[in-house]
Amino acid sequence: MELERHAYDVVVVGAGGAGLRAAIAAHEAGARTAVVCKSLLGKAHTVMAEGGIAAAMGNAWPEDGWRVHFRDTMRGGKMLNHWRMAQIHAQEAPDRVRELEDWGALFDRTPDGLISQRDFGGHRYARLAHVGDRTGLELIRTLQQRTVALGVDVFMECTVTRLLTDADGVTGAFGYWRESGRFVAWEAPSVVLATGGIGKAWKVTSNSWEYTGDGHSLALHAGAGLVNMEFVQFHPTGMVWPPSVRGILVTESVRGDGGVLRNSAGNRFMFDYIPDFFRKETAETEDEADRWYEDKKNNRRPPELLPRDEVARAINSEVKAGRGSPHGGVFLDIASRRPAEYVRRRLPSMYHQFKELADVDITAEAMEVGPTCHYVMGGVEVDPDTAAASVPGLFAAGEVAGGMHGSNRLGGNSLSDLLVFGRRAGAAAAEHAAKRAGVVALAEEALADAARAALAPFEREGGENPYTVQSELQQTMHDLVGIIRTRAEVEQALGRIAALRERVAAVSVEGHRQYNPGWHLALDLPHLLLVSECVARAALEREESRGGHTRDDFPAADPEWGRTNLVCTRTADGAVTVARQPLPQMPPELAEVFEEQS
Incomplete structure (x- = not known):
């Protein structure tokens, strides 16, 4: 070899x-x-x-600090985060940003010459460099x-x-x-x-x-x-039109800089979807939300800046209720909210992206957006x-x-x-x-076995095209393990994944090893199938709705599940198993952060 x-x-x-x-x-x-x-x-x-790098540097709001960032991160994750990782992240993020600046990163600046920080969903203060x-x-x-x-x-x-x-x-x-x-x-x-x-x-x-x-x-x-x-x-805002660019990200910065979400009737529907968890700090009227941009210290945040899972589910609900845009999304409007020069300066990539890919001038008209994995x-x-x-x-x-x-x-x-x-x-x-x-x-022996496995698709004859199998897997996950899940749908997905596994084992490719995209995909497919099975099995096991996982048959969050992680492992025969594991216990001095912020 x-x-x-x-x-x-x-x-x-x-x-x-x-x-x-x-x-x-x-x-x-x-x-x-x-x-x-x-x-x-x-x-x-x-x-x-x-959008930016989240770090509690305090350049926009001196009140910001790692404890607030830690609290926001834990609340955004619905308290299922590993507390120690969230703590380390909040404490060390500012130094990592300053380090980038030392290495030559050219951040936008405040009038005082500090690194500028913008608002983003779920963050109490503007903290994105x-x-x-x-x-x-x-x-x-x-x-x-x-x-x-x-x-x-x-x-x-x-x-x-x-x-x-x-x-x-x-x-x-x-x-x-x-x-x-x-x-x-x-x-x-x-x-x-x-x-x-x-x-x-x-x-x-x-x-x-x-x-x-x-x-x-x-x-x-x-x-x-x-x-x-x-x-x-599922990020709430991906492009939905034309089909060739469906899913391409539309940065949250559009909403952080004043963009609002509207349905087909022109209503700012996010006011109807504020969860109790965030109600105390989220504006409940349009006037109150608009005042926030002028006086952020004394007014509650607009609902467009709720955490991503909340916004994605709201958009999904509006589309299902028949209040979506012509191409199956909703409207993201910054044109009526900010001057054209402001939009081009603050969001140059978004301006170019929509102009070139969708022939939409975001300084003059609304964007059509929808959730994307x-x-x-x-x-x-x-x-x-x-x-x-x-x-x-x-x-x-x-x-x-x-x-x-x-x-x-x-x-x-x-x-x-x-x-x-x-x-x-x-x-x-x-x-x-x-x-x-x-x-x-x-x-x-291990090297020889790895080589044999990599060459196996060339040895098979008459097998399926790997692109066909990938397309069916993507459709299965889109239809059955998407934003909203049910037991019956996830079980159906697992059945399809099992059938796809047999088909992947028989996939064949033609040609030579020199740059061969079909061969590359044939080697990627087992990875895709394995992680898809892990997602589906864990989704079936967790009988509650929390964060990025929504079970239509278990629509509420369950306190018991809030103390439990699921860990997927692989057995010797290749089967995926799911085990419950207690959430690491947060020390009392960190638990006090949530009392301080409340």
């Missing part, structure tokens, strides 16, 4: 914000570090994060520049298909070059997963092609557990302080890691999350690698 081999201390799988921040931390800790990414460096999904509506792009540019300057090796357009382990933990990874199809292996005592999410399992998604659940699946196969997989966030709160169960999984030598950060966001993620928390825990994962991975230096080796 022709095989390219490399040896490192730390291998980071994924080159988004979490992966690059982990690689920088590992390198600075003295580890020989490599980054492996499916796409080109700089094209990670992080660039699509437009931003660069117009291109914050993710600036974050990646800055981290990429530093990664390259430090001399970290980067393997671009290279896919990892298997993590390699022995009795003592991780020994490395196996994969292939996407262009040539040649196999490559990395010997390393530490691997950091930073592979992002699972959105390509759904028909309508804001996620790019890379988000096929690789990291979640690789971790499961290696023996780690996945927590909170039932919680999938955007983010998975569930992921690899990790230690809060080190981002270490249960498998020695395996670490995870960013969207592929679970626990930080509970049942629902607040906008802007994803970028600070990947900075905070990317750094911690990289540092801990380097420390672990130093302890295992010189004692790991790649087993030849």
Whole structure:
């Protein structure tokens, strides 16, 4: 077998914000570090994060601080977050933003020259550090520049298909070059997963092609557990027209800067959907909501800035009631609320996106938007302080890691999350690698088995086209495991997933290994099926509605479930099992934060 081999201390799988921040931390800790990414460096999904980085820096409101940010994060996640992760995140986010500035990030500024911070749904104060509506792009540019300057090796357009382990933990990874199809292996005592999410399992998604659940699946196969997989966030505002761009994200910044949601009758319907949990701090009349933009300290927030799960369900309800826009969404209107120059300055990417893709001038007319699969709160169960999984030598950060966001993620928390825990994962991975230096080796039998599995689609004849199978999986998840779920529908989805698994095992591809998209998808499909099954099984088990998980047959939140996590693991025969696990107990001094804020 022709095989390219490399040896490192730390291998980071994924080159988004979490992966690059982990690689920088590992390198600075003295580890020989490599980054492996499916796409080109700089094209990670992080660039699509437009609104800003949530960090309680106090630049807009001196009253803001980590305790308020912690409280907002926990409440946004409906108290199912791992309290320690939420605490670390809130405490360290401001330093990570200032660090980016030190490395050359060009943030928008206040009149006093401080980093500007904008409003976002679920946050008590304006705390999102931003660069117009291109914050993710600036974050990646800055981290990429530093990664390259430090001399970290980067393997671009290279896919990892298997993590390699022995009795003592991780020994490395196996994969292939996407262009040539040649196999490559990395010997390393530490691997950091930073592979992002699972959105390509759904028909309508804001996620790019890379988000096929690789990291979640690789971790499961290696023996780690996945927590909170039932919680999938459907961002309330994705483009709905034309069909070719359906699902592309419309940043929450539009609502943070004054945009409002209207139904087909022109009504601001969000006033009808304010949950009791947020009623004390949410405006209940249009006049009261409008005054908030003029006097934020003394007026309650507009309902368009409720957490994403609440807004997505409200939009879904309006469309189901027949009050949607012509193409199956609702209207997002900033044109009547802000001057054209303001919109073009504050939201340049959104202006360009709608003008070029939908021939809509958002300074003159409303946008048609609707929910789109955007983010998975569930992921690899990790230690809060080190981002270490249960498998020695395996670490995870960013969207592929679970626990930080509970049942629902607040906008802007994803970028600070990947900075905070990317750094911690990289540092801990380097420390672990130093302890295992010189004692790991790649087993030849394991390498040969990984190669056979990768080539199997070429050996089969007359099998199905992988694109057909993926399309049916996406339709299944869209129809049966979407925003609103029922027992009967989820059970039906599990039946379809079981049938699809048999079909995936028989998928065949033609041609050569040189850049062959059909082969690439054939290797991605088992990952997609596995994470889809985890979502469906956890959704079936959790008999309540909370955050990003809504059961129509159990519409209320259950206090008992509010103290319980679900963890998915994989048995030796490949079956997915779901176990209940008590939520970690928050210490009294942190519980007092909620009394202070109430």
